[in-house]
Amino acid sequence: MRREFAMPDVGEGLTEAEVLTWHVARGDTVTVNQIIVEIETAKAAVELPCPFAGTVGELLAEPGQTVAVGAPIIVIETAEAGAPAAPSVAPGGAGADEEVGAKIGETGKDGRIATLVGYGPRPGSVQRRPRRSATSGAHRSGAVNGAPRGAASPAVDHPRDVATSPVAHVPLAKPPVRKLAKDLGVDLREVSGSGPGGVITRDDVEAHVTAPTAPGPVVAAPSAGGVRREPIRGVRKATAAAMVSSAFTAPHVTEFLAVDVTETMALRDRLRADREYAEVKLTPLAFVAKAVCLAARRTPEVNASWDDAAAEIVYYDRVQLGIAAATPRGLIVPKVRDADMLTLRELAVALGELTATARSGRTPPADLMGGTFTVTNVGVFGVDTGTPILNPGEAAILAVGAIKPTPWVVDGQLAVRTVCQLALSFDHRLVDGEQGSRFLADVGALLTDPGLALTW
Amino acid sequence: MSDPHDWAPSTPSAPDQHPSREHVLAGLKATDEGGADLVQLLTPEGERVADPRFDQFATDLDSAALQGLYRDMVLVRRFDREGNALQRQGQLGIWVPLLGQEAAQIGAGRALQPQDMAFPSYREHGVAWTRGIDPTELLGIFRGTDHGAWDPKDARFHLYTIVIGNQCLNATGYAMGQRFESKVGEGPEAEATICFFGDGATSQGDVHEGFVWAAVYDAPVVFYFQNNQWAISEPTERQTRVPLYKRAAGYGFPGIRVDGNDVLACLAVTRWALEECRTGNGPVLVEAFTYRMDAHTTSDDPTRYRLADELELWKLKDPIERVRVNLVREHGIGQEFFSGVQAESDALAARFREYCVNMPPPAPDRMFSQVYAEGSTTVDAQRQEYLAYHESFESHGSPAVGGGR
Numbered sequence: 001m002r003r004e005f006a007m008p009d010v011g012e013g014l015t016e017a018e019v020l021t022w023h024v025a026r027g028d029t030v031t032v033n034q035i036i037v038e039i040e041t042a043k044a045a046v047e048l049p050c051p052f053a054g055t056v057g058e059l060l061a062e063p064g065q066t067v068a069v070g071a072p073i074i075v076i077e078t079a080e081a082g083a084p085a086a087p088s089v090a091p092g093g094a095g096a097d098e099e100v101g102a103k104i105g106e107t108g109k110d111g112r113i114a115t116l117v118g119y120g121p122r123p124g125s126v127q128r129r130p131r132r133s134a135t136s137g138a139h140r141s142g143a144v145n146g147a148p149r150g151a152a153s154p155a156v157d158h159p160r161d162v163a164t165s166p167v168a169h170v171p172l173a174k175p176p177v178r179k180l181a182k183d184l185g186v187d188l189r190e191v192s193g194s195g196p197g198g199v200i201t202r203d204d205v206e207a208h209v210t211a212p213t214a215p216g217p218v219v220a221a222p223s224a225g226g227v228r229r230e231p232i233r234g235v236r237k238a239t240a241a242a243m244v245s246s247a248f249t250a251p252h253v254t255e256f257l258a259v260d261v262t263e264t265m266a267l268r269d270r271l272r273a274d275r276e277y278a279e280v281k282l283t284p285l286a287f288v289a290k291a292v293c294l295a296a297r298r299t300p301e302v303n304a305s306w307d308d309a310a311a312e313i314v315y316y317d318r319v320q321l322g323i324a325a326a327t328p329r330g331l332i333v334p335k336v337r338d339a340d341m342l343t344l345r346e347l348a349v350a351l352g353e354l355t356a357t358a359r360s361g362r363t364p365p366a367d368l369m370g371g372t373f374t375v376t377n378v379g380v381f382g383v384d385t386g387t388p389i390l391n392p393g394e395a396a397i398l399a400v401g402a403i404k405p406t407p408w409v410v411d412g413q414l415a416v417r418t419v420c421q422l423a424l425s426f427d428h429r430l431v432d433g434e435q436g437s438r439f440l441a442d443v444g445a446l447l448t449d450p451g452l453a454l455t456w
Numbered sequence: 457m458s459d460p461h462d463w464a465p466s467t468p469s470a471p472d473q474h475p476s477r478e479h480v481l482a483g484l485k486a487t488d489e490g491g492a493d494l495v496q497l498l499t500p501e502g503e504r505v506a507d508p509r510f511d512q513f514a515t516d517l518d519s520a521a522l523q524g525l526y527r528d529m530v531l532v533r534r535f536d537r538e539g540n541a542l543q544r545q546g547q548l549g550i551w552v553p554l555l556g557q558e559a560a561q562i563g564a565g566r567a568l569q570p571q572d573m574a575f576p577s578y579r580e581h582g583v584a585w586t587r588g589i590d591p592t593e594l595l596g597i598f599r600g601t602d603h604g605a606w607d608p609k610d611a612r613f614h615l616y617t618i619v620i621g622n623q624c625l626n627a628t629g630y631a632m633g634q635r636f637e638s639k640v641g642e643g644p645e646a647e648a649t650i651c652f653f654g655d656g657a658t659s660q661g662d663v664h665e666g667f668v669w670a671a672v673y674d675a676p677v678v679f680y681f682q683n684n685q686w687a688i689s690e691p692t693e694r695q696t697r698v699p700l701y702k703r704a705a706g707y708g709f710p711g712i713r714v715d716g717n718d719v720l721a722c723l724a725v726t727r728w729a730l731e732e733c734r735t736g737n738g739p740v741l742v743e744a745f746t747y748r749m750d751a752h753t754t755s756d757d758p759t760r761y762r763l764a765d766e767l768e769l770w771k772l773k774d775p776i777e778r779v780r781v782n783l784v785r786e787h788g789i790g791q792e793f794f795s796g797v798q799a800e801s802d803a804l805a806a807r808f809r810e811y812c813v814n815m816p817p818p819a820p821d822r823m824f825s826q827v828y829a830e831g832s833t834t835v836d837a838q839r840q841e842y843l844a845y846h847e848s849f850e851s852h853g854s855p856a857v858g859g860g861r
Contacts, residue, residue, distance in 0.1 A: 008546025011755040032809070033541045044757030051545040051813075131848055182833075 001080045003052045004060075004072035005036075011043040016068050019061045020045065028056045030076065037073065054078035170225070173200040181205045235330030246392045250306070250427040254387040255436055259444040260408055261287075262418045267450050277345060284420070285323070285377050286348040287447060288400050292375060293319050293340040293347075294456055295442035301435040302396040303372050306427060313430050322371035322391055323351060325358040333374055333391055334358050334367045379403060385421040396426040396436070398443065420447070490745045491699065494713050497720040500773040502781025504720075513724035513731075519787040525566065525719050526779045527797050529558040532582045533776065534801035535591045535808045539581075539598065543754040547812050548598040552579045556717070556749030559775030560682045561652075562586060563722025564744070567730055568650065570612065573634075575627035575651045578616040579682075583652060587613040591804070592811040601818050620657045624666030624679065627651030631670060631677035631738065640676045640736050648733035649677040650726070656687025658703070659695050667707045667739075676733035679704075679741045680726065682716055684748035689761040701743035709739050716746030717775040747773070820846045 007017055020038040024030055033049040036056075040046070057075035061067050171188035173181065177200060181188050184205065191208045193200035232240065264287050271277050296303045296319055304315045321339035325332055334357065336342070336350045357363050374391045379402040388399040401421035408417035422444060426436040446452055490496070497507055497514060517525075536554050543551040554561065557579070565586025568574060576583055581594060589606050596602035597616055604615035617623040631649040634640060639647040657663050658681060670677050683700055685692055692700070704711025710732075714725040722744055729740040747770040751758050783789040824839035 006546060008544060009549075010544055012550055033538075043755060044760070046544065046757075048544050049541040051547070131850065 001078050002057060003054070003076045003078050005048075005051055005074045005076065006072050007039070007061075007067045007069050008048070009069045010039070010046045010048075011041050014041045014043065014069060016066050017041040017046075018066045019063050019073065021063055022059055024050075024056050024059075024074075026056050026058060030054060030056060050074075050076065052076040052078050171200055172198055173205075177202050177205060184209050235327075235332065239331050242392050243389050246390045249392075250390050251429060252387075252390065252425050253428045253431075253433065253436060254423055254425040255433075255440050256385060257422045257424075257440050257444045258406075259420050259422055259447050260410075260417045261403060261420045261447045264447050264450050265403070265418050271344075277348075280345060280348045281352045282348050283351065284379075284403055285375070285400065286344060286351055287450070288375060288377075288398070288443070289321055289323075289336070289339060289347050289351065290344050290453075291443045291446035292321065292373065292398060293342075294446060294453060295439050296340065296373065298442055298456070299435050299439040301431045302426060302439045304395045304430055305372070305393050306395070306429050316372045318372075320370055320372040322374035322394070323354055324374060324376035325355055327358050327361060327363075329361055332358055332363060332368060333371060334363045335369075335371045374398070375400060379420065385423045387423060388425045390425055390427055394427075395431055396424060396439070398440075399423040399425075490713060490715055493699075494715050494745060495721050495725055496715040496718050497724060498715075498718045498778055498782055500717070500778050502778045502785060504782060504786060507721075507724075510721065510724040510728060513727040514720055517720060517723070519783070519789070522720075522779060522783060522787065523789065523793060525562055525723070526776065526783060527800070528562045528566070528582070528585060529719065529776045529779070530797050531801045531804055532558050532562065532585050534805050536581055538805040538808050539595075540750070540754060542809060542812050543598070548595070548754075549600050551598055551754045552581075552752075553748075553750035553754070554579050554581050556747050556770065556775065557682050557684060557744075558582055559719035559779075560716035560722050560744035560746045563719045564650065564652070564680050564726045564742075567723050567726035568612075569647075569730070571645065571647045572730060573612050573614070573627075573630055573647070573649045575614045575623040575630070575649065576616055577620070577623060577653050577657070578618050579654070580616070580652050584613060587611050589613060591808050595808075595812050595815065599812065599815055601815060602822075619662075621653055621660030621662040621666075624651050624653060624657070624660075624663045625669075627677050627679075628666040628670045628673075628675055628739075631675035631733070632673045634676055635673065635736075640734060640738075642735060646734035647676065648730045648738065649675075650730065651677055651679050653679070653681045654687065655681060655683040655685065655692055655695060655700060656690065657681065658700050659687070667704075667709075667741075670739040671707045671709050674736060674738060676736070676738040678726065678729040678733055679739060680729075680744065681742070682744045682746050684716075684746050686748055686752070686758070686762065688752045688756060689758075691762075699743075701741055704741035709741065711741035711743065713743040713745055716744030717770075717773045717778070719775060719779060746775075 009015075010017070017039040018041075020040050022037050024034075024036045030036060030050045031053050032051065035047045036050045037048050038045060039048060054076045057077045059074055060071075061073045067073055171191065172193060172195075173188055178188065180186075180202060181191070181200075186205055186208055188200055188205075191200050191204050192198075194204050195201045261284070264284070268282055268284065268287065272282055300315050303319055304313055307314050318338045319340040321336040322333040323336065325334060334354045336347065336354060339347060339350075342350060354363075354367075357367075371391055371394060374388075374394060374397040376386075376388050376397060377400045378386050378388075379400050382402050385401040386399050388397045390397050399422070401423070403418060403420040405416050406419035408415055408419055410417065422440060424436060424440040424443075426439075495507060495510055496505060497510065498504055533555065539548065539551040540553050542548045561580060561582025562585070565574075565583040568586065574580075574583060574587065578597075581591065584594060584606075585591065589611055593605040594616075596605050606613065606615075608614045614623065614626065617626070627649050628651070634647050634649060639645070651666070653663065663679075666677075667679065669675065670679070681700070683692065687695060696703075699713065701711035701713040712725060712729070714721045716722060725742055729742050732738060732740050747767075749767060749770060780794065783793075820843055821839055824835050824842070827835050
C-alpha cells in the first residue's frame with residue numbers, strides 16, 4: 001500500500017522546513033522510527049523518523065528544497081493491503097482517518113491539512129472545504145449575533161478574520177455595567193458606547209433597553225480587536241500596483257557607493273553667499289540632480305525604457321527627472337521637465353516649487369506622468385541608504401542617503417569628512433552592470449569633485 | 457531531624473566555609489558532580505554502597521524489587537522515545553522528553569503510598585506510570601485533544617501543570633488541607649503530598665510562596681525537584697548562587713540532595729521525606745540531581761546552548777545502565793530477563809503508537825462542553841457561533857484537532 005509521509009510541524013507553529021539530507025534512497029527498506037531525513041526549520045535541525053515500515057517508493061523533495069508543512073515528502077510502499085494492518089483502538093479511528101485525513105500534518109482527501117496548534121500553514125497555501133452556498137447563509141456566524149454581515153464578504157471564510165470583524169469585537173464596559181446588562185438581558189455587542197474610547201456606560205445600557213432597537217448594521221468601530229482596517233485606495237493603491245508590477249517585471253540590481261561630498265557642500269556654502277542664489281533654497285538634492293543629468297549624458301542606458309510590446313529599447317534625449325516626495329496623500333513622484341537643460345540654479349528653483357506643490361497636494365496629474373529617471377531622497381528621513389524600487393517604465397532610480405560627518409580616509413590619514421551614501425537600482429534587462437556601475441561612479445565623482453563638471 | 461543544619465554535610469570541605477565567587481560558580485557549573493553531600497546508594501558503575509542514614513529505607517529492595525524498578529525505567533524510557541518519534545512524524549504537537557530522568561521519577565513515584573497525593577509538572581511521565589496511569593492517557597495533552605484523561609482524585613495524581621512552578625501552590629494548599637483534616641500522624645492511614653518541579657521553577661515566585669506557606673503551616677508536602685541542570689537554555693549558575701537544596705534552610709525545613717540517576721537513592725530518600733511529612737515533620741525539600749539528556753521539548757534545540765561533551769559525561773551515569781550492571785553482578789540476573797523487558801517495552805511502544813495515530817479528533821463542541829459545571833451564557837454563545845461556523849461547510853469532515861484554525 002502506498003503511504004505518504006507529510007512534512008510535520010516539529011516546532012509548534014512552523015509553516016515550512018528545508019530538506020537537508022536524505023538518509024534513504026528509492027528502493028531502500030525502512031522500519032518504523034528509522035531516521036530517514038534531516039530537515040532544518042526556523043528553530044532547529046531535526047531528524048525525522050519514518051512512521052511506516054516498508055520500501056521507499058519515491059522521494060518527493062530534493063535536498064535544499066523548502067517544503068510547506070503538510071506537503072508529502074516521501075512515499076513508502078507498505079506491506080499492508082489497502083487498510084492499516086493493526087485494528088483501530090478508538091472507534092472510527094482508522095476509517096475516519098482514511099476518509100478525511102484527520103491525521104495531524106497530513107493532507108486528507110478533502111484537501112484539509114490537520115495541524116495541532118492554531119497556526120497551520122500560511123494563508124493562501126491552505127485548501128479548505130467548500131463553503132455552503134449563500135442560500136444557507138442562515139448558518140453563518142454573523143446571523144448568530146443578530147447582526148447581518150456583508151454576505152459576500154470573503155473575510156468570513158477565515159476564523160481569524162471573524163475575530164477582527166466588527167460584530168465579533170469584545171464590547172468595552174466596566175463590570176457593574178456588565179452586570180446591569182446581564183440583569184436586563186442586554187447583549188452588550190448590540191450597544192454602542194458613548195464613553196471615552198467607545199466604553200459602554202450605564203446610560204447606554206438603559207437607553208438601549210428603553211429605545212426600541214432595530215438591529216441595524218453595526219457601526220464600524222475605529223478599532224476592532226486591536227486592529228484598524230482601512231480600505232486600500234488612492235495613492236496607496238496606485239503605489240502598491242506600481243511597486244508590485246515593477247518588482248515583478250524588471251529584474252532589479254542595486255549598487256551602493258559611499259561618497260565624500262565635502263567639496264560639494266563647500267561649493268554649496270560659497271554659492272549660497274552669492275547674490276544670484278539669494279532667493280533660492282539650494283539643497284544637496286539640486287547637486288545630485290545636476291550630477292545625475294550630467295552622468296546620464298555619458299550613460300544613456302539609464303535614461304531609457306524597455307518597451308516589451310514593441311520589443312524595443314527606448315532611449316530618451318531629454319531627462320524627465322522624477323523626485324519622490326512624501327506627501328500627506330502618500331508617495332508621489334512629480335517630474336522636473338527637461339532637467340538636463342537646466343542650470344544648477346534653475347534645478348534648485350524647480351525642485352523647490354515641485355516639493356512645495358506636492359506637499360500642499362496640488363500637483364497636477366500631468367506632472368506625475370512621463371518620467372525617465374527618478375531620484376529618491378531617503379536621507380531627509382535620516383536614513384543611510386536603501387534599495388529603491390524602479391518607477392515602472394524607467395530604467396534606473398537613485399536613492400540619496402543622509403549626508404553626515406563620517407570618519408574617512410584621506411591620503412592615508414583618518415579624517416572627518418561629510419559623506420553620503422548613494423544606491424542605484426537599475427533594470428538589468430537594458431542596463432548591464434558595467435553601465436550601471438559607470439553611471440553611479442560618475443555621479444559619485446561629480447559629487448566628490450564638482451570641478452569635474454568643467455571637463456565633461 | 458527537622459533541623460536544617462542536620463542535613464549539612466558532616467565534614468564540610470574547606471572551601472565551603474568561605475567559598476569565593478569563582479568557587480561557587482565552578483561548583484554550580486560542574487554539572488556532573490553532585491558534591492560530597494550527594495546521597496547515593498548505587499554508583500554509576502553499578503556498585504551498591506552503604507549509607508548509614510538511608511539504608512534503613514532500602515532494606516526491602518531485594519533482587520525482585522530491583523528488577524521491578526529496572527522494568528519501570530526501561531518501559532518509561534521506551535514510550536518516551538516513541539512520544540518523541542510521534543512528534544517528529546506529525547502525530548503530536550509537542551512532546552516533553554524525560555530521557556535521563558527515569559530514576560528520579562520512578563524512585564520518587566515508587567516511594568508513594570496509595571493514599572499520598574502527587575502534583576506533577578509536565579515532564580512526569582515516569583511518576584504517572586507509577587500511579588497506574590496508562591501512557592496512552594498522556595497523549596491527549598500532547599495531541600491537543602484534551603487536558604489530561606485521568607481523574608486526579610482516583611489516580612492520586614493531579615493533571616499536568618504547564619505554568620512553571622504553579623503546582624507548588626496547589627500542592628501546598630492540598631497538604632495544608634491534609635493537616636487540617638487530621639490526616640497527618642502515626643499509622644498506616646497517614647497521608648502526605650509530593651510536588652514535582654524543576655530547577656527552573658525554583659526561580660518562580662509561586663515556588664517561594666509555596667515554601668513559605670508550607671513551612672509556617674508544617675504542611676506535609678515533599679517538594680521534590682529534579683535538577684536537570686537546564687531551565688530550557690539557562691544553566692544552573694544563572695538560577696542560583698547556592699546549591700538549590702540549601703535554600704530550604706532559609707525557609708526553615710530540611711533540604712537534601714540525592715543522586716537523581718540512582719533509583720535506589722531516590723526511592724529511599726523520598727520514602728524518608730514522605731515519612732517525615734506523614735508524621736508531622738514536613739515539609740521537606742529534595743533535590744534529585746540529574747540531567748536532561750534530550751531537549752527541553754521537541755520545539756527546543758539544545759545544541760544551540762550546551763556542549764555535547766556534557767551529555768557524553770552524563771551518559772556514563774545513565775540511570776538504567778547502573779541498575780542493569782548491578783543486577784548482573786550482584787544478583788546474577790541473566791540476559792533472559794533483560795530481553796524480556798526489552799520485548800515488553802517494544803510492545804508497549806507499538807501499542808502507544810497505535811493508540812496515538814488512531815485517536816479520534818474531538819467533536820467541535822468538545823472545547824466548550826466542560827468549561828463550567830452549570831453552563832455560562834458567554835460560553836454558550838461562543839459554542840453556538842462556533843458550531844454555526846462549522847455548519848457553514850458543505851462537507852462534515854471533522855475539524856482540525858484543536859478546533860480549526
